Amino acid sequence: MGTLSTITGSAPVTPAQAVHQLHGRLMAAGWQRMYAGELGRVALLSLRPGLTVWCWGGQFRWRDSSGAQVTHPAADPDGVARLLGVADRPLLARTAA
Template identity: 40%
Template sequence: MSHPRLNNPRSHRAKLAEAARVKRAPRHGFRADRSVEALFSELNARQARPLFQAGSADVAIVSTRCGLNVWCRDGKFIWNDVLGSTITHPASDPSGAAALINPLRPLHIAAPAPRHAPHHSLRLSAA
């Protein structure tokens, strides 16, 4: 004996129609967190010293020690360069993005202070 709610073909068709109306991300869809993981490992390999990574399947971020934040959203990596212009790169190419990000690193690090010759006193003695 079966329950009428469990084996009702009309309710099954109604559930299928409702499921078709609800928009869901496909199983093979873009995942920002996985792209950021790949970028994080690429930056580690290039010694750009990433500091932090976080996010979800929709939006994720990598932060570096030099103050650069790289966002991943809608299938692209997004960051601002030193001059303030926005740069985008496809998230399917984390090694290419790491190569573009790496040259920015030396611009953020302060140069070492130049060494001067020893300072001589300007005191003059009467001869």
């Protein structure tokens, strides 16, 4: 029988853990005033008015600026942080000015 060598201890197990890791990545990138919550199998991270990232069923989910749903694996909070950073760069530049 083989081993599960691709599984690492850093991969989130629950939605709350995934959101906690995403929160840490975004804080390190300079995001502020984020609010997190969780209830059982669902967790969320409110980043700003109009942008809330939900996590359930092994996926992060949010709506982009056009209202389309975006999903990304919950096991990759770094990837979500990169996607959110790229998506919000114009907004962050406008609010900093």
